[in-house]
Amino acid sequence: MTRMLPLCLLLLSSALAATALPKLTFDAGLLGVQATVRSLPATPRRDEPDFFPPAHLTVRLGPDNGALHELNVYPVAGLLAQYPERPGEVRPQLDRLKTLLQTRRVPPLASELPFLPLVPAGQVLHAAVAYLNFPGGHGVRYLTAYSQEVAPVTRQQVFYTFQGLSDDGRAYVSFQYDLNLKELPQDVTSAADRALLQTLMSPDTQRVQTAWNSYLTRTVKRLDALTQDPRLTRLDRFVRSVQLR
Template sequence: MLKKRIWLTLCSGILLANCAPAMVQALSPAKPSALKNVTLTVSPGTVAKKVTVKTMPAIANDPSGPPFMNGEPEHFYVQFDSDKVPDYTGLGDRMLVVYPLAEYGKLFKGKEKAQFDKTVWNLQTVIAKKEDGGMKELPALPAIEAYQVFHTHVKHLLFKQGKGIAYVTAYAQDEAPINNGDFFYTYQGITDDLKYYVSLSIPVKANGFPKDCPSKKAKAFLSALPSSSFTPNLDEIDKVVQSISVK
């Protein structure tokens, strides 16, 4: 979602746009699905009344046009309540996606493949060291054609078959001030067997957040708030993460 900025994560960053390709080309499965015999379950907790797990077809990557890294492998998409399911997955929307990691990487070549590998490596490093090592941007997929303005409320969380990091974040394409709703919670994780990449994003708002707030003040303001001062409560979103099962 892009107002003067793209609002998207409490978690883990690449460059991929909120503008989908003009034409979305679905790939015909040439081999058995990587999702065959795989089951995804998740509890909506208090974040939603219901969830629906959908299997989405692969989308061919088009390196000649925007956005950067625009392909997606066949994947699971979790719809919260009756939210619209987009043709193209946008980080920052209320959604949960699970990608088969090997198939995801095979979509890209050259600079895009290098960026994909770097993102996955950075996430694995943050998970292993339990610190970000001063990274300016925390890793996140799918990619966004914008920069990560800040990240705060960073947590290391386990789900049933893996681990990852959660955080609150915002993305932008310019220096415009930040308003309530321009940021979101995101979780970026990988299953312990390294087969699946988990990405969750939930838009959040903060009690008392000032209008047209500069980015540095926005981060300081949000960092000082307890989880309960966000809507939804960040602790409640954590519970959704911890309920995720991919087996």
């Protein structure tokens, strides 16, 4: 006689399978660093603007010296279970990424590109956008910066990121890497940005908006010129080495 599992056990088994962490491989040698891989449990949510990830894989690339050199793989089912609200915070990032990967267009400057982990700040810009495939998945890479204020970005703020999905839609891949680009000023008080800072403090909102838009256009153009720069394509090669099983 065939025994039937109770429905609750079947549902639990399906949920566990959906949130199971994949096997992850990559070639850290392409970056000339050693990697530390950890499997982390879910972080319970609190009523705070921080990101509270589900159980996931995290990879530290190089020494733990404060630099942003990190790869994270989140189960999509775990993300949605952790953030079930609609529209909520996570679901729009997933929807935005899926749309981008279907159209493979360069979004206008005024739009935000998908990004996880969630950041309690605004995405200032995106530049040097390119679409990359890796074995078993695909995604978008770009340069970006986040800030809670309207001010010129510095070389410490702008970083490389890759946001991708596995082909089966079960895993979200997020990779961040600091670049310290010499094309950008060391700090906001640099000579090149002093006039802009003065304008941004003006009570004339129209003047402020015009100056800010002009600044963003110039900065994005400067960063777009780095699309095929070796500093970025080296990171692209690392992304292409990522495999999920």
